[in-house]
Amino acid sequence: MDSTKLSEYKFTDGLRDGIPIGLGYLSVSFSFGIAAAGKGVSIFSALLISMTNLTSAGQLAGLGIIAAGGTLIEMILTQLVINMRYALMSISLSQKLDSSFTVGQRLGTSFGMTDEIFAVAAGKKGDIGVKYMYGLILIPFLCWSLGTFLGAAAGEILPDMLKSALGIAIYGMFLAIFIPPARKSVGVFSVVAFSAAMSCCFKYISIFSGISSGFSIIICALTASVLGALIFPKKEDEDDA
Amino acid sequence: MLDSKMLLYILVMALVTYLIRMIPFVLCRKKIQSKFLRNMLYYVPYAVLGAMTIPAILYSTSSMISAVVGLGLALFFAFRNKSLIVVAAAACAGAFVTELIMSLAI
Incomplete structure (x- = not known):
């Protein structure tokens, strides 16, 4: 530790x-x-x-x-x-x-x-x-x-x-934060891609239109990070990535 | 119109927002032991960013064309591991120049 x-x-x-x-x-x-x-x-x-x-x-x-x-x-x-x-x-x-x-x-x-x-x-x-x-x-x-x-x-x-x-500007900054680690780690890449795809579903599929953007972020982020933890668990020595 | 009702609104709004941020930050004192939770929390920021950036970036300027140009430039520099400010500036510059060209073309 x-x-x-x-x-x-x-x-x-x-x-x-x-x-x-x-x-x-x-x-x-x-x-x-x-x-x-x-x-x-x-x-x-x-x-x-x-x-x-x-x-x-x-x-x-x-x-x-x-x-x-x-x-x-x-x-x-x-x-x-x-x-x-x-x-x-x-x-x-x-x-x-x-x-x-x-x-x-x-x-x-x-x-x-x-x-x-x-x-x-x-x-x-x-x-x-x-x-x-x-x-x-x-x-x-x-x-x-x-x-x-x-x-x-x-x-x-x-x-x-x-x-x-x-x-x-803010979004450019976000890209600068997640693109470099996503290039290196298939786990990060998959989590970002899944979360982004889900976010598009909330935006463009009409049955989800009642969901506020704040709530949509919670759902996308929780689902994608749980899936990421299940499918791409990290080794312990990578903790501080 | 800073009457007592307005102050009450602002106070309630600020208090709720602060408590949401503060309570987990103060209560989570120890490093979490569960491997699953640690893995999940490691992915949370990337998941949040992915959901917040896409598709919202396409609507962040006054025209989707300039947003796409800005996005393209941001991706170009982000893939080259440039710093936050360089990538952000490239996105802004791309969007600005595109809108300038579009306004001249019309």
Whole structure:
């Protein structure tokens, strides 16, 4: 076991890895800010939502509930379903923390568990430490807040074409995370391919159209990773891939 | 409109979202012993990424044509093990230039 080993990743490594996430977040949160303003939510409220939630799908759904004057129960259930994938990610990432992580630091860093931050942290080789996590979270958090503020305050600042092109940044980053390991491991390749194929089924087959995208991700990810564990179990010495 | 109702909405929203993230992160203190679970959790991030990227990447720009070009460039650089920011920038540049060309062609 390597649980006594401390991670070698520094705060600045986290900052650097957070830059592409932050760039992607700028455009997404910018459009959230515009949407919030469009629904009559004040700049301050929009900023408060972004700074306390740090999640795209959940915030957009929450905004809809606020605008429609929905109940708090509806808010709770919606957030639970859309954000349940974070529980899965938290369990997964908890296995990669080095031994220096305290409970207080877990309380602090778990706030920043977004799809992208999780994906980058999970993609690092070996264990990760708290400094790396704080570095990784900082720039995306600031960009998420800034983008929301700008979107809500100033509306259309970026030309449409630039906003559109920035929308693909996050996905490009995802590809950079999973393509290299998928090339090396037939297990990873199969899991990604199966999960992606299933995700297409949810998107394009009409009987699944009632399933929210957050819930769809949970189903695809659970099914694909269970199948992966059954069909392509790793040898123990490959743990820190 | 920051009245008490708005604050309550935001508070509930933030609390639920945080608890979902925090509880498993704090409770899972030990390395999981089950080989099956360890294997499964090893695959979770890749499965999540696969489901989140495809087919959503095709709808991430204002036209599927520019998204496909961006996707192609991203794949090209990802296959060459380029860093996250290089791959992301290539995808953006590809999509941007494609949309520029399309807007000039029309």
